[in-house]
Amino acid sequence: MDIATVSIVIINIVIAIILSLAFVPILVWMERRVAGFIQDRLGPNRCHIGGMRLGGLVQSFADMLKLVFKEDYRPDSIKEKLLFTLSPAIVFATSFLTFMVIPFSDDLTIGAKTYMMQALPIDLGILWILAFAGLSVYGIILGGWASNNKYSLLGGVRAAAQVISYEATMGLSIISILIVYGSVNLGDMVRFQGELLWGFIPAWGVILQPVSAILFIITAFAETNRAPFDIAEGESEIVGGFHTEYSAMRFGLFFVGEYVAMSAASALIVTLFFGGYQIPWLNTEALKDNIQTVLISTIVIMPIISFFFARWIKRNNVWPVKDDPRAKETGRLLKVLIFINVLIVLSLALILAFGISSNGVNISVALIQFITFVAKLIVMNFFFILVRWTLVRFRYDQVQDLGWKILLPISIANIFVTAIFVVAFGG
Amino acid sequence: MGIKVVPRHGSTFVEKLYLPTIAGGLKVTFSHFFQNLKDTSKIKTLSYPEQQPSDITSRYRGVHRLTKREDNTISCVACFLCATACPAECIFIEAVDREDGVEEKMPSKFSIDLLECVFCGSCVEACPKDAIRMDTGIFSFVKKKREDFVVDIDTLLSYKEFKGDKS
Numbered sequence A: 001m002d003i004a005t006v007s008i009v010i011i012n013i014v015i016a017i018i019l020s021l022a023f024v025p026i027l028v029w030m031e032r033r034v035a036g037f038i039q040d041r042l043g044p045n046r047c048h049i050g051g052m053r054l055g056g057l058v059q060s061f062a063d064m065l066k067l068v069f070k071e072d073y074r075p076d077s078i079k080e081k082l083l084f085t086l087s088p089a090i091v092f093a094t095s096f097l098t099f100m101v102i103p104f105s106d107d108l109t110i111g112a113k114t115y116m117m118q119a120l121p122i123d124l125g126i127l128w129i130l131a132f133a134g135l136s137v138y139g140i141i142l143g144g145w146a147s148n149n150k151y152s153l154l155g156g157v158r159a160a161a162q163v164i165s166y167e168a169t170m171g172l173s174i175i176s177i178l179i180v181y182g183s184v185n186l187g188d189m190v191r192f193q194g195e196l197l198w199g200f201i202p203a204w205g206v207i208l209q210p211v212s213a214i215l216f217i218i219t220a221f222a223e224t225n226r227a228p229f230d231i232a233e234g235e236s237e238i239v240g241g242f243h244t245e246y247s248a249m250r251f252g253l254f255f256v257g258e259y260v261a262m263s264a265a266s267a268l269i270v271t272l273f274f275g276g277y278q279i280p281w282l283n284t285e286a287l288k289d290n291i292q293t294v295l296i297s298t299i300v301i302m303p304i305i306s307f308f309f310a311r312w313i314k315r316n317n318v319w320p321v322k323d324d325p326r327a328k329e330t331g332r333l334l335k336v337l338i339f340i341n342v343l344i345v346l347s348l349a350l351i352l353a354f355g356i357s358s359n360g361v362n363i364s365v366a367l368i369q370f371i372t373f374v375a376k377l378i379v380m381n382f383f384f385i386l387v388r389w390t391l392v393r394f395r396y397d398q399v400q401d402l403g404w405k406i407l408l409p410i411s412i413a414n415i416f417v418t419a420i421f422v423v424a425f426g427g
Numbered sequence B: 001m002g003i004k005v006v007p008r009h010g011s012t013f014v015e016k017l018y019l020p021t022i023a024g025g026l027k028v029t030f031s032h033f034f035q036n037l038k039d040t041s042k043i044k045t046l047s048y049p050e051q052q053p054s055d056i057t058s059r060y061r062g063v064h065r066l067t068k069r070e071d072n073t074i075s076c077v078a079c080f081l082c083a084t085a086c087p088a089e090c091i092f093i094e095a096v097d098r099e100d101g102v103e104e105k106m107p108s109k110f111s112i113d114l115l116e117c118v119f120c121g122s123c124v125e126a127c128p129k130d131a132i133r134m135d136t137g138i139f140s141f142v143k144k145k146r147e148d149f150v151v152d153i154d155t156l157l158s159y160k161e162f163k164g165d166k167s
Helices: A003-038 A053-068 A080-100 A127-146 A148-182 A187-193 A210-223 A248-273 A284-289 A291-316 A324-353 A358-387 A395-427 B017-039 B081-085 B123-128 B151-159
Strands: A107-110 A111-117 B091-097 B105-113
Touching: A003 A053, A003 A080, A003 A107, A003 A111, A003 A248, A003 A358, A003 B081, A080 A127, A080 A248, A080 B105, A111 B091, A127 A248, A148 A187, A148 A210, A148 A248, A148 A284, A148 A395, A187 A248, A210 A248, A210 A395, A284 A291, A284 A358, A284 B081, A291 A324, A291 A358, A358 B017, A395 B017, B081 B091, B081 B123
Parallel strands: none
Antiparallel strands: A107 A111, B091 B105
């Protein structure tokens, strides 16, 4: 155990925690602002710390703080006190643990050792995720049952039935993608997607297995209990569903768990079907060979993007009253943006001037791939949010019809077709 | 005749596939999102306390005011018709004799409890002298105590007529 090993393990765990936990306020903020913009409203944008609104991001932190300091109330009618307390923790912990096997970048080689860039360096990958995705519904079922309330119980039962019917399709759609990749290790899958198909198309899962990708995305929506499959909450029919009796941070854990689950599902979709950390046409070897070109183009592209971003901030981040602290925010943001730009361009120029060792190349490639992964993750999360604010909730029987009569046969047929194709053409 | 037959959607093959129509819906929402992200100034939302609404017309039924005669004395003759017409019973009048010979009576106290008032405008309809009007254009009144919401005769006389747009 040398310093490099320990520090990389710690960095990996911290990254996983940041991507799952610290992402939640950002996702809540994204959800609200995107919903606002879709409905031609502004969304939350007034809350500020010393004038810094950050486009309303401060609001989610304020809400989190409120949830923490609210009274932790439990009705006297609840007899299953342990399960009542345990179930939010189950939802939260399982969706959190799902994130632990997602690779953020290709295996990092430092010196003679190679490290897997995921929080838990295990090869099981997809099996781990399936195990915990199935387990997370226990929290909802137990919470609904322990609440000792008809509506909560109905919500829990609905969640159970829904997850059972969609878990089948999800597993089967994963099987067909496993036939193509020939591995359960997520790192191997992403490495496979770095290759090119017939020399010019990136071999992403969504291109090799479009049916499986669509099925998996639909079932991921159902697994995370998000619209259009959020019948477990179904506030128009069963009050609040499984979390009717919950308040304060117990509810907060359900809430955070839902967003972590959404983020984990997005990460899984990105990893399985959208090339994970791979930049299209630039896989790890190509990145390592052309690191100079990549760094130089970063130096050129970054100020250009920042210029347009700054113009966008100037046009849109306005406050009607001049002597309010919030009116000064735009100037400060622009200063910070310029500072970041100067810092990055200078450091990249220094690196280019002095040359990089092979370790440095590996680390910078890992960093570039990590940024790519986060960008893809944000886009996928945005897709989740967009779907939620576009589609209406399914009726309960329609959910079951869709799951058993349409998605399941398609997924089985997809496995057959894929298997025949792979056997006939040798993969 | 007069009946519009709306075709029932969802029967064609493309619609039964769900995904093309879902993509259409996503396109609509995303185009709204993208336009508003590009330029938030097109959004109609007001930053309310800082930006006041500009679409309040002169006919807007706001807080009451008492009108004056041409010689700058109060028009009200303390006939109690408004207080009788008031469904919320929020008008409180005390009458005294008028000494200058213009009319027989005038109010010494005329207060309206704005928390009780339902802003129906019956008092304005009932008034034979056009002495009470609701054309101040004031739509928001914030005070710290319940007692402060009972506005007295001097305040009611001090409000001015609101003529159209504020902007």
